[in-house]
Amino acid sequence: MTHSPKKLLPLVAAASIVAPTLTAAVAAPAGAAVKNPQALQAFKKGIRDVARIEGKGATAKRIDVRCVAVPKVGDRGKCTGSFDLVKHGRTAHYVLTAKARTLRISPGAIEYRVASKADKKVQGLPGSTDLAGFLQ
Template sequence: MTLSPNKILPLVVAASIVAPALTIASPANAAVKNPQALQAFKKGIRDVARLEGDGAKASNISVTCVAVPKVDDKGKCTGSFDLSKDGKTAHYVLTKKARTFRISPGAIEYRVSSKATKKVAGLPSSTDLAGFLQ
């Protein structure tokens, strides 16, 4: 069965309308509508595990952050978390430099600054990573 030009054109038009809609609706492109300070900071801890911990896994995250509802608000974060890699676990406590900062209505910057309570081979003795959630 061959399609005539009269049948192909409507299919092409329909495909051109549906394809961008599917791309926009995909979860990979979804932005956080109203990010929260704790949400951004937990993302920062997972980034620390991935980047500074060379693929370690973050666990036992016990962190509190001051809310940053308005643009240019800054908030301190306190608490601790663990990083595990190759059967070894290091416990990290946040330093005074740990904080969040709302850079726009839809984005929060984080700074994860922490020190290990005991050095573990293969994991950093301290961390200091900044990034953002949007």
């Protein structure tokens, strides 16, 4: 059975529109894991978590951190730098302490510990933070 080109053209056009959409949905389902997480990526997630949890809904701004790479399972890396938390128009500047670090816990997961101290106390924001979590 052969199809005429006039009937086949709309089918090809429809397939070209639907196929990329289906491929994207299969390739990256909601809540997909990070394929190869990096230390800096995990630590920035940690800072956003600090803003949400310890800052009770604050926003993380001016994130300026550096983290030592952790390529192999069991590797630990120090992180240095600073960030700001903003809430209700008030801004607190935080500097990371010596406890700030990352740890590769598996090939696809990195644990972070965001330990920091505010330059000065700001009403509604914590004076210091110490939150651990992971990115996978």
